[in-house]
Amino acid sequence: MQTLTRGELDCVEIHHRGQRLVIADQGAQVLEYQRDGEPPLIWLSDQEGYRPGQSVRGGVPVCWPWFGALTRNPATLQAQYSLSDPPAHGLVRGLPWQRIRQHQDDQRVQLVYRPASCAALPAVPTLTVTLDDALTLSLHNHNPGSSPVWISQALHSYFAVGDIHRVSVQGLDGCPYVDAMDDWQRHTQDAALTFKGETDRLYLSLPNQLHIDDARWQRRISLSVSGSRSAVIWNPWVDKSRRLSQFADNAWQGMLCIETARVLEDALCLAPGEQHEMAVRFVTEAL
Numbered sequence: 001m002q003t004l005t006r007g008e009l010d011c012v013e014i015h016h017r018g019q020r021l022v023i024a025d026q027g028a029q030v031l032e033y034q035r036d037g038e039p040p041l042i043w044l045s046d047q048e049g050y051r052p053g054q055s056v057r058g059g060v061p062v063c064w065p066w067f068g069a070l071t072r073n074p075a076t077l078q079a080q081y082s083l084s085d086p087p088a089h090g091l092v093r094g095l096p097w098q099r100i101r102q103h104q105d106d107q108r109v110q111l112v113y114r115p116a117s118c119a120a121l122p123a124v125p126t127l128t129v130t131l132d133d134a135l136t137l138s139l140h141n142h143n144p145g146s147s148p149v150w151i152s153q154a155l156h157s158y159f160a161v162g163d164i165h166r167v168s169v170q171g172l173d174g175c176p177y178v179d180a181m182d183d184w185q186r187h188t189q190d191a192a193l194t195f196k197g198e199t200d201r202l203y204l205s206l207p208n209q210l211h212i213d214d215a216r217w218q219r220r221i222s223l224s225v226s227g228s229r230s231a232v233i234w235n236p237w238v239d240k241s242r243r244l245s246q247f248a249d250n251a252w253q254g255m256l257c258i259e260t261a262r263v264l265e266d267a268l269c270l271a272p273g274e275q276h277e278m279a280v281r282f283v284t285e286a287l
């Protein structure tokens, strides 16, 4: 394990059992993850400035304690805040986090992160990053207060793909989703998901495994999930790519976000003293 900087951000780089992982302290954001002999598994923008206070475009930003626009969240969750201009994706992705524990042996490396200050946060988030023969991210919530707390969240994972036109997502068949590109209407997924334009959907009632089949790179990425039944699937396609910060005009062709989440009616309500854990493990195999 070694420390390094990317732009103005402090990071750690880990090499373990044929894998390379880079994590920024800011936001406890995984930036890079690659397995020897494979293309990157996690996508990272080549237009990134790595600035304090600004979420890095790519990697795995932690969206917490709300996902997306606050106004798209359940009313009980919105009512917890009186901010004039609440940021998209919550409060912590541009904050400094601290490494509060770390462990390394021959089998695994584990790093545990928490925001440097939780005083202004509604609960306490902890991100555990575990690298054994694969990468597992686990987002833990604890409500230490005396009132219930509503939270929506996502591990906003940007996956690297060979060509988005030749990608399909398996495991969604029959699942309901809300389509942000269709006036937030509800639909039901029929068959595998393929990509033919801007895609921004919130899926519900998911199974605990999804697969990204990448025909160009002949690779399947499997996501094994616990503590979550929802995910956001996003590709900005042509026009939105031009409007996005830190994002090349053609970058949409080589990325896909599947964001393990607790959104919409899958949002969390933590009773006083309650804890919750949501985890996702990324495994690859040849197609």
Ligand SMILES: O=P(O)(O)OC[C@H]1O[C@H](O)[C@H](O)[C@@H](O)[C@@H]1O
Pocket: 068, 088, 089, 180, 200, 201, 232, 233, 234, 244, 257, 259
């Ligand atoms: O630009 P950001 O705030 O990082 O958001 C990037 C994207 O995140 C999610 O996937 C949302 O569903 C999209 O609507 C949004 O464009």
